[in-house]
Amino acid sequence: MKPAIVVAAALLLCLAVACAMASDEARSDPQPQYSGDKLVRPERYREWIYVSTGLGMNYTPDPGMADQFTNVFVPQWAYRQFLSSGKWPDKTCLVLEDRNQQSKGSINRGGRFQADLIGLGVEVKDQTRFADKWAYFNFGNDDKTAAANPKQACWVCHENNAAVEHTFVQFYPTLKPIAQQFGTYHEHGAPATQ
Amino acid sequence: MKPAIVVAAALLLCLAVACAMASDEARSDPQPQYSGDKLVRPERYREWIYVSTGLGMNYTPDPGMADQFTNVFVPQWAYRQFLSSGKWPDKTCLVLEDRNQQSKGSINRGGRFQADLIGLGVEVKDQTRFADKWAYFNFGNDDKTAAANPKQACWVCHENNAAVEHTFVQFYPTLKPIAQQFGTYHEHGAPATQ
DSSP states (O other): OOHHHHHHHHHHHHHHHHHHHHHHHHHTOOOOOEETTEEEOOOSGGGSEEEEEEEEEESSOOTTSOOOEEEEEEOHHHHHHHHHHSSOOTTOEEEEEEEEEEOOBTTBOEEEEEEEEEEEEEEEEOTTTOTTSEEEEEEETTOSEEOOOOTTTTHHHHHHHOSBTTBOGGGOTTTHHHHHHHTOOOGGGOOOOO | OOHHHHHHHHHHHHHHHHHHHHHHHHHTOOOOOEETTEEEOOOSGGGSEEEEEEEEEESSOOTTSOOOEEEEEEOHHHHHHHHHHSSOOTTOEEEEEEEEEEOOBTTBOEEEEEEEEEEEEEEEEOTTTOTTSEEEEEEETTOSEEOOOOTTTTHHHHHHHOSBTTBOGGGOTTTHHHHHHHTOOOGGGOOOOO
8 A cells, every 4th residue: 555545544534533532522512403494492401500400489469389499501602701701692592490398208308309300491592593693492391392471471580580681590509600700690680790 | 856855754753643632532532530539620521412401300308408409410532321221321420410490580580599519529430449339429619639438328328219320310201211221220229121
């Protein structure tokens, strides 16, 4: 075999190894996927970065609300950009997972632990797709796709009350100091400090 | 330059790229680190896989316990092995994070959200280091290292009540069906099905 062919073969092998390793990384950089006008249900979000959990959180004084756990997740790539800027990059998805709570089980004598999945709420920042930059979707357990919610349902409340862009970082204790450090934190809907 | 040298250079470059990418991966494979007899505080556990959250969980009927959130995390490499076997590999660390809860804040009108860190509980499977395989450690907010807790403090309760080896998978809704599928799930301390 000619030396030039051996060199070319070695470089192709190198490229193949690098591409295979890079594709492993790419799989962990999920972005919103659409099917027509609908958002495709995010998969494997439980392997994203955990943001925080609430129990029975309620923004209106409605005693009829179920007492659910809500867990929030964001992809690693978007989290890393938040850590270095206090802002969410375009194509960020945040998944809010609703789970039933349970108090009786095994050796537990007090308090609550998490049980079955009820559904997902997904918040997407996609500035090229949505005129209002952010859009909101809900997925029942069997839903593979979801249409965007009406603007009045989620968008307006996030616009008026979210601490960082459209996200409720006021409830996320590890992200709040990052945003404060970068001056992107709005105190209770007040203007950002810079 | 001789072709053989070019080939060697190309292969070295390939090796360097592969090693650099592999070391990125290695950083995400944390294992327990010790300083003498003490466990070194795990860092960046918030970037591990989130397992589940409880609020005010209590294994004894003690009304004096504070009503705290507890978040559990496990490294990605150990999680992947659990998914494919229903068991924890040797050198698995599970971090249980204690956080204060808060109900008044921003637009929240009901329920609780997470606040300041109180401390960490860490459970380690290290069969070469610990005669009892598993050991338990507590870190206050300023602790960089911690000595293992007395066997009576945590180990005995986990030995008697944990659903999978020494871990309370009965409270982890996404891991429970995996362990049940592999037959490694003990119902309330009963023997495993295989």
